[in-house]
Amino acid sequence: MTRTFKLLGPQAVDNDYVNSQQLHPKTKKFTDHSKVVSTEILRERHGNATTKLMVLKYKATETEQLKEMLKAKYHQVHERLAACNAKQTCALCEEGWKSLGLKCYYFSTDKLNWTQGRDLCVEKGGHLVIITNQPEQEFVASQIGETHWIGLNDLETEGQWMWVNNHPLNERDVTFWYRSPQGISEPDTWKQEDPAGENCVALGHEEGITNKWFDASCHKLKQFICEK
Structure with a gap:
C-alpha cells in the first residue's frame, strides 16, 4: 500500500507548534523556600x-x-x-609588711585619697586590700586605729561595687557593711559633703568604728591598706 503524505503549509506548522506548547508548557522556575530557610x-x-x-x-x-x-x-x-x-x-613578707597566711599587708601611715592610695599600692607591687573572709577582716581591723581605704568602689556604675581586681561584690559574698540600729546602714551614698556621692569604701569611720565598711567620698584623705 502506498502512503500518502499531505504537505502542510506554514500556517499549519505554526498552529501545531502553538498547540504543542499549550499541551506541554514551559516549566516555571520556583524559588525553593526550604533551601532559603535552611541557609x-x-x-x-x-x-x-x-x-x-x-x-x-x-x-x-x-x-x-x-x-x-x-x-x-x-x-x-x-x-x-x-x-x-x-x-x-x-x-x-618584706620589711614594713605584715603577714597572714601567704599574704602580706602594708598599713600606711600617710593619708591619701582613694585613687592615690590605689596607685601607691600598685607601685609597691600589690593592690588595695581585697577582703573576702572573716579571718582576713578581723586581722586587718585589728591592725588599725582609724579609718583606712580598702580596694572596693562603685566609681564606674553607681551601686555596682567592684574590687580593684575588677571582680564584682556579689550578694552571696561575705560583706562587713556597717548596720545601724536606727536603720541607716552602709552604703548610703551620702552627698552632703561631695555631690558625686560616696563611691569608695573604707574600713572604719572617722567617729572611731574600725571593724566595719563605710562608703565615703573618694576625695577624702585616709590611710590605706595594701595587699600582695
Missing part, C-alpha cells in the same frame, strides 16, 4: 557558634593569665621559703 538557619547557627567560640577564647585567655599569675606567685613564695630555710627564719 538562614545555617547562617544563624554559624553566627552563634562564632560568638560562643569568641567567649570561650576570652575565658581561656583569662584562665591562662590567672594561671601565669598563680605560677608567678608560687615561685615567689617558693623563693621566700627557700630563703627562710637558708636563714632559718620565716619572714615571708
